[in-house]
Amino acid sequence: MNIVRTLTLAAALAAAPAALAQVAVVDPWVRGTVAAQKSTGAFMQLRSASDVALVGASSPVAGIVEIHEMKMDGGVMRMSAVRKLGLPAGKTIDLKPGGYHVMLMALKAPLSEGDSVPISLTFEDKDGRASTIVVNAPVKALTAVPAPAHTRH
Ligand SMILES: [Cu+2]
Numbered sequence: 358m359n360i361v362r363t364l365t366l367a368a369a370l371a372a373a374p375a376a377l378a379q380v381a382v383v384d385p386w387v388r389g390t391v392a393a394q395k396s397t398g399a400f401m402q403l404r405s406a407s408d409v410a411l412v413g414a415s416s417p418v419a420g421i422v423e424i425h426e427m428k429m430d431g432g433v434m435r436m437s438a439v440r441k442l443g444l445p446a447g448k449t450i451d452l453k454p455g456g457y458h459v460m461l462m463a464l465k466a467p468l469s470e471g472d473s474v475p476i477s478l479t480f481e482d483k484d485g486r487a488s489t490i491v492v493n494a495p496v497k498a499l500t501a502v503p504a505p506a507h508t509r510h
Contacts, residue, residue, distance in 0.1 A: 379406040380444070380480055385494035387474045388454075390467045397468060398425075398458035399476055399494055402451050405444040412441050412487070413479040420463025422476075427455055436460070444480070472496040 385401035396419075403411065414422045424439045434455070442457060444450050452458050459476060468474060473493045481487045 380404070380409065380478075380490065382478070382490065382492045383449075385476065385492045387461065387468055387472075387476075387494045387496045389470050389472075389496045389499045390464060391499065392467055394467065395464050396460060396462040397464065398454065398460055399474070400452045400454065400458055401492070401494070402449050403444055403478075404449045405446060405480070407446050407482065408444070409480045409482050410441045410443045411478060412481045414459045414476055415479075416461055416474060416476045418465055418468065418474050419461035420465065423460045423462065425458050425460040427458065441481075468496045470496050470498045 381402075381404045383402040383404070385399065387399045388397045390397050399414075399416075411424060414424060416422055424442050425436045426439045427434055427436045429435075438460075439457070442450065450457070459478075461474075473495055475491055475493050477489050477491045479487055479489045
């Protein structure tokens with residue numbers, strides 16, 4: 358497990374006192390797609406030094422990006438959009454197949470192993486100040502990790 362990126366996030370408002378949050382994004386990756394597949398998941402571990410929340414994401418490869426949660430509901434795996442994913446200080450939040458993930462939808466092209474997908478992650482601190490970091494997530498082959506089917510929305 359590598360720490361891919363640890364960035365210091367500055368407050369969006371230059372005039373505000375320097376509100377700094379540190380979020381480490383560990384092992385980001387994106388599941389590869391096959392032709393005509395329009396959505397896939399991005400996975401990573403997030404750890405913040407202070408209480409923040411992941412409130413949004415975007416990527417140039419996808420028309421729509423949402424934060425999703427996947428869970429069993431009456432024996433059926435269901436996904437639902439999450440407006441805010443809280444990152445309590447010092448706690449590692451695992452985005453992984455079958456759980457939380459960043460959903461890349463309306464894909465503009467298939468994603469193949471070896472590609473690198475830039476993903477912007479927007480975090481908000483408890484005072485409502487937003488900051489964004491960009492990670493480059495390598496694409497892993499569709500079969501790299503077994504997971505429930507994840508192609509329909
Ligand atoms: Cu999803």
